[in-house]
Amino acid sequence: MKRMNRFLSVVGVIALSGIGALALSSYQQHNDYEALIEKDLLPKKAEPHVKDYKVYALPIPENINFAGEAVPLDNPDIRERLDREMLVNTYWQSNGLLLLKRMNKYFPIIEPILAKHGVPDDFKYLAVAESGLMPVVSPAGATGFWQIMKTTGREYGLEINDNIDERYHIAKSTEVACAYLKKAKEELGSWTLAAAAYNAGNYGIRKQQDRQEVNDYYDLLLNIETGRYVFRILAIKTIFSQPKAYGFHFNKEDLYSPVPTRTVVVDTPVTNFARFAKKMDINYKILKIHNPWLREAHLDNALRKAYELEIPLDEVYTYQPE
Secondary structure: OOOOOOOOOOOOOOOOOOOOHHHHHHHHHHOOHHHHHHOOOOOHHHHHHHHHOOOOOOOOOOOOEEOOEEOOOOOHHHHHHHHHHHHHHHOOHHHHHHHHHHHHHHHHHHHHHHHHOOOOHHHHHHHHHHHOOOOOEOOOOOEOOOOEOHHHHHHOOOOEOOOEEHHHOHHHHHHHHHHHHHHHHHHHOOHHHHHHHHHHOHHHHHHHHHHHOOOOHHHOOOOHHHHHHHHHHHHHHHHHHOHHHHOOOOOHHHOOOOOOEEEEEEOOOEOOHHHHHHHOOOOHHHHHHHOOOEOOOOEOOOOOOOEEEEEEOOOOOOOOOO
16 A cells, blocks of 8 residues: 655745845854844844744653554664654644544544454554545555555455445445554564555565564665654654644634434435435535545446445535525
8 A cells, every 4th residue: 555645844934035044054053133134144024033933842752652562762763763753743733733623523433443453543643644534545546544555445345436436435444454454463563564564565564674684663774655654653643642732722622523424325226416415405515525435426336235325414514405
């Protein structure tokens, strides 16, 4: 499985014209605004903004684990790599708040499925790293919250065709992710390696283990994406397990909430989902929001398979069908 390479390197957030690398360097060395202005290294109009804007180094927990497996933070390479992902994911503030809002909405679906299959709860943060909890499609074709490739989805029993793509079904795709991760853990020996294999594949991890003659993820030299992958998950876990400690402030009502729904079973063809939606007292858009795995405006269903559609409860939305 491949995920979208959506890392954003945040090395500075000072949107002021005329401040170059030399000015920033001088500011850090001298912390003397008037001296900078006298040397023409800082525009006078920029002075109050620079004074007010602060970027802090972040505390790294002394003990951190992934799925109960210790992270060797006494290793300076490991500590620096985690620090990088902590900084990137903390100071991308707008994205962080959006992630927090979505976590409140979707984790209640993901968490019990992980628990049912005996997959550690930390893997919910893998889904965050994969997709940002959005039904996205990567350039390689990996799809949904768990970024599942078409061949992998079919191998694990998902229906994928012109009408239906269950990689967009959050519950069913979580079931597949659990099966994949448990198999990877059995083959590779640790949950940390299983997480890395979700990005690089079991074969890719085993190949590098054999080549480098080491077994532990933290001892492996991997490509940039896989090398950062587990650290990004660790950073997301650390930050969003205690978001206010990392500067994210919000009220409970600011977060997105699950929309209550009822289940409607459809075991016949549907020629027009727009008309079907109106019969459910919603519209086509709302139907697709809650059932994104329906990929067409109709359903052939020649085999008369029973599909469970999620329909929002009455009065959740303000739409009134004509």
